[in-house]
Amino acid sequence: MSSNLGKLWFVEDQTEGVSTSLRVDQVLFQGKSEFQEVDVMRTPYGLTLVLDGKIQSCELDEQIYHECLIHPAMLAVEDAKQVFIGGGGEGASAREVLRFKSVERVTMVDIDPVVLRTSKEFLKKHSAGAFESPRMNLVVGDCKAYLEQTTDKYDVIIMDLADPLPDGPCWHLYTKKWFEFLLTRLNPGGVFVTQSGPAGVVAMRDVFTPVHHTLRSVFPAVVPYSAHVLSFSDLYGFNLAYSQAPKKPFGSLTPAEYDAQLSKRLSDPEKIFFLDGLTSTAVATLNKLQRNAIAAETRLITEDTGAFLYV
Amino acid sequence: MSSNLGKLWFVEDQTEGVSTSLRVDQVLFQGKSEFQEVDVMRTPYGLTLVLDGKIQSCELDEQIYHECLIHPAMLAVEDAKQVFIGGGGEGASAREVLRFKSVERVTMVDIDPVVLRTSKEFLKKHSAGAFESPRMNLVVGDCKAYLEQTTDKYDVIIMDLADPLPDGPCWHLYTKKWFEFLLTRLNPGGVFVTQSGPAGVVAMRDVFTPVHHTLRSVFPAVVPYSAHVLSFSDLYGFNLAYSQAPKKPFGSLTPAEYDAQLSKRLSDPEKIFFLDGLTSTAVATLNKLQRNAIAAETRLITEDTGAFLYV
């Protein structure tokens, strides 16, 4: 069998006129839920979850993304017990939360039962037992509706959702009004973190900087940071928002202090894949282009307009 | 969900520097047998069987290919009772043979149980009940070994195999020696037909003309013909070889005579998809480029060398 014959390829558009192609070695699942297209395939990046044609999580480097999304927020709250995750369907965010010994309960609300079922069946390594944990409170539903219907408060709230694309379903979860609401659902000293889209030279202004700017209009302190995620074809951005001005915001610990925190807080500190103390200093340091873009950003994401408001 | 996001594509190389991409809407089966990679997918061409990265059979137009492969040979033998098919795993060749009322038994020998099993499960429309026919004698095995181990003779022998690629498994089934052997397994007046690869301006010399030339060195008469098969991205070629010089070789019947033959011989003549009498006159008429290429061909495919022999 000749290897130069036909092949199956997954093609993901990145920015205008730029796309990435991944050879597909196996398609494990293809389906369409009420909310999105769901695909699980084996690619050169390992088992790969794709939602609506965008790579969400690859075996190869999902730990980079998930350690970056979860660890800085968890470390920001000394004794984080109650954690909320909006989205995060494949279970890797919950997996990272559950590594923290202080956690008593992680409430994860994902809207899509197809993603949950598929992940449980095909992406066991991604969740690594999180779904079976006695500390896991998994809810299938709309995380906005869920939070609005309770008065529960959390030490850490994590949004692991799709980007706020103009026509996408998640737009309203990145607005000023929503951030104001979330602030009321944090325990004293609690933090909120959200994935914030690509953070590289071309795309950083699409989501990363307006989300940062919007959070800054609500929270007393917000730390933006980024890491390269190869399977996302770019630097990837995050914003960590503090309900109270932190003494030691993410990035200000020395590597040794950060590593000591990990050792103290994690049940398995020796299994850090990417984000150890030294790495954390680089991840928390935006490059000049990113700092300039954030400084120049003036757009607020508002719910009323469903669009960016320049102020 | 935006349609301009990532997609799954099947890419098939045609000739050097030319490829065709088909959107893959569903992958129904992916597997690797002892012999080849086997894929069944839903594409804009309908259910599509792919072996080793080459499209074999698309719901859209497989009837064009299979009517062309089977009907001229079957019509060439007035009362064809015993028919042999080498390959033809998805069952469509057998389906076409079984449309002929005179057929008592079709012996189909395909080497790949994975292709057979997959076709039965996912490509029911392709075989249309052929596998369940009491006239079907399905053998899983090497069609060469099978024929060599019996003394059975046939009215019509059909080779529905992969192209004789230099490193492929089917090379030895296109050689002069093999054709000489097949001639001994035909009943008096019997015919042999083989798919013969692409027949368009670029690729017709790869398989179509050397197979024709090789057959001509063995059989008293050989009719080459071709039809456009969109899913094969080219004109596609066939060679029909007669064990005795025919009175009415393929292409010499008037449209009315051909249609009358179909009416008499087929159980369902009204269901002709493509190759009716008028169409047959065009299919049997090579264009000037094809005739020139055949006239200029001097290569014999020999078993000894496993390569083309220029004579």
Place this chain on the structure above:
Amino acid sequence: MSSNLGKLWFVEDQTEGVSTSLRVDQVLFQGKSEFQEVDVMRTPYGLTLVLDGKIQSCELDEQIYHECLIHPAMLAVEDAKQVFIGGGGEGASAREVLRFKSVERVTMVDIDPVVLRTSKEFLKKHSAGAFESPRMNLVVGDCKAYLEQTTDKYDVIIMDLADPLPDGPCWHLYTKKWFEFLLTRLNPGGVFVTQSGPAGVVAMRDVFTPVHHTLRSVFPAVVPYSAHVLSFSDLYGFNLAYSQAPKKPFGSLTPAEYDAQLSKRLSDPEKIFFLDGLTSTAVATLNKLQRNAIAAETRLITEDTGAFLYV
């Protein structure tokens, strides 16, 4: 230098979810005229003219297209002297017209000076001296306006234009009203021929059959025909419309009669590339699918609506 490194590819969408990729070995010209994007590149199909991303003419097989477009119409008029070509910018249609000894003057009106200039510079083999012929009357302009402003009549009118895409510039040159007008510009016994888009199993209803149906509503006789053009990735369709019912419509000559006509009419009959007498019988014979589609067609292309009118 490794051949598996990056390459330049031209990607042409065929139908929904199907595209063809050609390696680009050299880009000779890229430009944007007032009317369209114009590219000349060297591909595995030789020098290739591309307008608005659609292949128009490849060195490899443009003779198939151009002999099919021009010869049947020219042969239909015994002593064709005055010929009109709408479009045909790269000069190959004019080249084929000028092979006919009877021609006194070919008036070719192409709207795009960039196409003309580029073709003269880079595609000399395509025009083969046509632009320099003393019998050539080249006009840069809108062929519709040109014809409406004169009272000249022609023995043969040829439309070698882009397809009548809903938003394209050529729609109005495929309407019933325009065809009625053209009929008034034909000398007695004159004919009109137009390229009519792809004619294969998927796309034949896009242009081929409605153009045929519309012509049939205007002219006393119309012969549809098709040939496989590899670089167009499909069978390709034509419609030849007669101002008077012909004694010998295209396809009714025996191969010998057709070849005799070519010998008599052409200055270089020995240089026929594709469409000789035998080939003409196949080209003029639609397959069953095409005949069915034409029989079922009821759409008229009307100028008023700029859309198909079902009648």
Place this chain on the structure above:
Amino acid sequence: MSSNLGKLWFVEDQTEGVSTSLRVDQVLFQGKSEFQEVDVMRTPYGLTLVLDGKIQSCELDEQIYHECLIHPAMLAVEDAKQVFIGGGGEGASAREVLRFKSVERVTMVDIDPVVLRTSKEFLKKHSAGAFESPRMNLVVGDCKAYLEQTTDKYDVIIMDLADPLPDGPCWHLYTKKWFEFLLTRLNPGGVFVTQSGPAGVVAMRDVFTPVHHTLRSVFPAVVPYSAHVLSFSDLYGFNLAYSQAPKKPFGSLTPAEYDAQLSKRLSDPEKIFFLDGLTSTAVATLNKLQRNAIAAETRLITEDTGAFLYV
């Protein structure tokens, strides 16, 4: 003109089964020199230089690559006067060197006159006048032969070459023997820097870590570092080798100290695009995966074998 019609794409293979496609809006130059294929095209990343199918330099982000390649080395030598660049054909490395006021002469030796000529004509912004500088000593030739034929010594030697691919032309410029030779051509306190290929999770072991390991076997101190270069589709690696153990190796200055150095040394410190003091701390901090890979590396690149030697 519909934007969903055919387009021209540049496809670059990254790693096995992963490729990046860039829309090509204009091809300004395509040629083949004695050494390589040379292309200049306009893409969504701006003017783009491609050698042998690999993107070398994009208007969008070449400053990230070139500031990272040049600045740390230049800042490492307090009063760098004599600088040598091997390769660097498009002139951007020289441009960055010439921003340093102390530089008296930059000797740039590039083997390919086609790259030089093409860059001067089409990529003026990349060189920004460097080729016309009175301090520029441009030599067309083999940088290895050049250095071997003189006894000149340099304060800074920069290798801006293609990766040491097994069959590529640059392999011998990454060997232990060559590094030993370069060490003899550095003035006291001089440094050597070389681009070192991709540094991301998949590809960092291809070039980055063995080059580091080989340099470490020759130089008393080597600092590896990396930055994300979007147009290279990965983190990109560099190695800065010191002829004497540095007091302040790259990465050990505070941001303020680094910025102060830039202000003192550059003629236009306000034009820093990417690598300012804060950014330098992140660039010099390898992530955990990179540190692990470097720690585990045992391969030396030797000239004798033209291959990696495991030691």
